[in-house]
Amino acid sequence: MKAIQFSETGGPEVLEYVDLPDPTAGPGEVLVKAQAFGVGKPDVLLRSGVYKWMPPLPAVIGNEMTGHVVGVGAGVSHLALGQAVLVFGTGGGRHAEMNAVPADIATALPGGVDLDAAVCIPNYAIAWCLLKEACAGTNVTSVYVNGAAGGVGSAVIDLCRLEGIEVIAGASSDAKCAFASDIGATHTINYGSENVVERVLALTDDRGVDLVLDQLIGPDFTDNLQMLAPLGMILSFNALAGLPEKELFAEMRAHLGKSPAVRCFSWHSYDANPDARARVLGEVVDRFADGGLTPPIHATLPLADARKAHEMLDARDILGKVILKP
Missing domain, CATH: 3.40.50.720 (NAD(P)-binding Rossmann-like Domain)
Known part of the structure; x- marks a missing residue:
């Protein structure tokens, strides 16, 4: 699979478009095939090495993605194959074509929700x-x-x-x-x-x-x-x-x-309270499903252009959200 990885901290130039082995879903996990990725300020903080919740390097960057469940690990009963989901984690790892993630950070999305727009959730x-x-x-x-x-x-x-x-x-x-x-x-x-x-x-x-x-x-x-x-x-x-x-x-x-x-x-106030986290995300998902929210998209770029997305963020010329596509 393709992913955006960084082995050292710094500017957009530290981001590398790499090939990594496809993951598999372990117990309590789901495997998600990406549809879209959100890019935001936490990614800049990760890349720069100043994020409070830094992963060990090398690491895949990114906290936000949407996609479909293509694998279900043991012990997961609330998500099924084919389910559209939002994955909103912290500490990176999301900007890869395939993601094996804890099932409790994958939020089910109703049918009809635009998965590109949903990455703004x-x-x-x-x-x-x-x-x-x-x-x-x-x-x-x-x-x-x-x-x-x-x-x-x-x-x-x-x-x-x-x-x-x-x-x-x-x-x-x-x-x-x-x-x-x-x-x-x-x-x-x-x-x-x-x-x-x-x-x-x-x-x-x-x-x-x-x-x-x-x-x-x-x-x-x-x-x-x-x-x-x-x-x-x-x-x-x-x-x-x-x-x-x-x-x-x-x-x-x-x-x-x-x-x-x-x-x-x-x-991160919700890290230790998954029920409250799910409730908040549910409130927002409901409003997306109703069509009441209209997130502005500044640009949609291929995953390979992650550096360009970060350059946009660094230049502070963003109007809304930047999205990457696998």
């Missing part, structure tokens, strides 16, 4: 958690999300559109803001040229938003507190721009009158 699962799970107790009627043109950001916008939540989308260029508006953002802010806090407050009549979804952090992270509504929450789900300059708790105390909350979120 992991982004939507994270977006669902940000909007519905990790902010439990916060009455979310308005959201600000940065990195809004990427895979998770665009999924947040799409879910907010479906749920009737006002979403202010932040992005780094006018083109990305236009894209965010086209897919359903209520308002957009170009944080390359505009003051985010001032714009959010102006758009919300100085109230602020109930939920700030921040995947950048960076030196000015604590400025988010200024545009938070009373009893609102900031959810950090990545740290692409580094850590804040100011002491977070001191800044929270400075905004005590709002009773602000700050939380970090990782999908």
